[in-house]
Amino acid sequence: MKNLLCLCLLLAALCAVTHCHYEDICHEVNNTNLHDGRQNLLAHNCDKQGSNYADFVFRFYKQVISKEADKNVFFSPMSISTAFAMLAVGAKSTTLSQIFEGLGFDGLTETHIQDIHESFHKVLAVLNCTDVNITLNIGNALFTAIGYEPQETFLQNTKQFYDAEFLSSDFQNPEEAKKQINKYVEEKTKGKIPQLIGRLDPATVLVLINYIYFKAAWENPFDPLRTYEDDFFVNTTASVRVKMMQHDSDYDSYYDHDLSCEVVELPYQGTARALLILPDDGKMKQVEDALSKETVCKWDNKLATRRLNLHLPHISISGSYDVKNLFEEMGITDVFSSKADLSGISGSHDLWVSQAIHKALLKVDETGTEAAGATAIIVSRIHHPSDTIKFNKPFIILISDKKTSTTLFMGKVVNPTVK
Template identity: 40%
Template sequence: MPRMTFESRCRSILRGLGEAGPRAEKMQLAVRLLLLLATLLALSRGQPHPEHPESSGTNSSHEKVPGTGDGSTHPSIVASNTGFALRFYQLMAAEFPGKNIFFSPLSISTSLVMLALGAQAQTQRQIFQGLGLNLTEMPEAEIHSSFQHLMNTVNLAKEKMEAHVGNALFLQERMSLLPKFQNDTRAFYQAQLFLTNFQDSVGATQLINEHVKKETRGMISDLVSELSTDTVMVLVNFIYFKALWEKPFPAYRTRPQDFYVDEQTTVTVPMMVQSEHHHWYLHDRHLPCSVLRMDYEGDASAFFILPDFGAMQLVEEALTPELLARWNNLLSKRGYFYKKVELRLPKFSISGSYELDQLLPKLGFTDLFSERANFSGITNMLNLKMSKSFHKATLDVDEVGTKAAAGSAGSFALKSAPMKPLVLSFNRPFLLVVFLDTTQDILFWGRVANPTEP
């Protein structure tokens, strides 16, 4: 049987959605999720590049990297991306106890894999190993083509959902790039190229911030506050995502309610409420938490993970890719878990801003920010090392939305629904995971510890 092309698969998916039948009745009210991110990798000028003795490293596969992917994703990519997302989150949970956390693991991993096109020897091996990518299972060419396919999947136009992943390279105007690195970054990651005078640090900062502001629809305007004059290259990666809930919240029901940050701290939040819908919901038998799945219009869904009182750390430490896969399987195929729920969810905005050069070395990326860094695949004129790396993400949830078709796709509706729906109130710290339905890749991960804090 011939292999379906990426476009054919997309048309097949869209036909399936069109034939799926009417959805549940929705009110003319709204929910909006606007998430965006920009990751900055700044590299500083070093001494003239010496010859590196490690010529037999993984960089040998650079010569085999094709210009385009084959329209598919290696099955190991999703597993490695999920593993990296969990490792990164658990590190930040330990670094920032009791604080809001929000980031895009897909954006971080995409920018690092793109950087691997210019890394060689041990530096490149650390990038792949740190991301959980095994070169014995898939060659470097397939890694890059898989990420290319993943970016194309995110960027595919969808009705009622906007998503865009992009990259940009800001280069010292006197810097000479190796043609292969320049061609591969454009072919695989659609990277835009900007010649930049970093001696004018104010002008360079303004150029980068204006580009990020434009690409993130004005939501991030101050990614870079100051650049050193010895900077020669800045790599920017961003994700913009906007989607509507399939089952929006009626705005007139939003009321101030208590949110219990911890045993000593209670804050007042605007709590959105809906009670007329069925939702995918379970309370885990083995872990003290409840899990709610909410779908967006388009190709994305979200898990809201609500630990029992005082059990946040226990749940965080127990999270594994296998556990997420089990929840996803139960909350998409088992009709028993499709229940009528009175749902109470805070209306909130949070953001996350992190210095990745302080975090990534703790996950095995030790050479990237040291004198041992080998980026000789970028240029043969300079010895580069990564000086700083910034990651910023914001999350905004409110009632803005659109009217959808009446009816129900509810083949899982319970025959004997209870008179009163189960009440599920997110009135204490919870976790949020947003992922693509078609690939199951995690777009965003967050912990809402206090929804009144930005």
């Protein structure tokens, strides 16, 4: 029987907060890292064809909603793809091509594979080197069974490209191993994800972990004194009471007449931004069917500054996904079966992935670092006419980093009160 390899993917928390401290020591990252002549294959690039990696975000989203059409969705494509790209360091033949093609990378020559790993390395380095306004920590870890030694090349490459931390674990004692890994994850996520792993098999020899923790303050914070209780319409027959935030300011926005939806960009301090998509009544499926790199590029090109009276609910939602089942339906199958070729890890064909877990948490509120200043702006401009956009029904959210042009998080808020 093949040994088990458990792949665990993790998104810890997304929060809009008042104070964001620089919590990790940033390795010196040269500003030319993403512009050294080689294309960043992870970038959501509207000007070039590039890879199809950007569309992995939307393909995974559509796979999730095919199972849970009327439920909250929240996940990190960056976390999921990083973990599987790290696994691909030890994959070969069809297993390798299925993983990378599933992530949107075609034409897998040896040079192209090297470029993919280099792109992840550069993007992770830049994301981990944020300024004082954002806390964005992404990390990887490999827990190996006591006495089990992966191939030296695999260890070297996961360290070189993914800066992986190596730890040993006694999988013969599954409960203790589970506690050890869950404690590690809990510490890395500031207590947000205390129970990532629910079970482990004694046959497990390796657990790969990716975590991502993000905290940022709104560039235009909401005034808590203007927050009020209101209805959020989960569907045409049901509603929930929410705390509805409200703010008058200039926002980049666009109304897409073809898809019948409002698109509003909410910038964070620093290089991150949230893109909120509010479909008209009955148009959610139409918008979801059209989600693609090209659609988002169109929205970005059409965004124009206008005065908005924006209403946005407090959000506290989470997502938990069996990535194994979702990926199998996306064509990534061999790695989860006896056909798996992970010989780059073990030196033989004796490994397969038994679990792939992803958990995510989203929290949004009014707070920001310049709330008083924003209130003053509101007062000084209150006489200007403004359009009201009220997010009081299901909407889609995309969080991206402008510096690397990568999508960090994606979700759909159906009920902002369901954790």
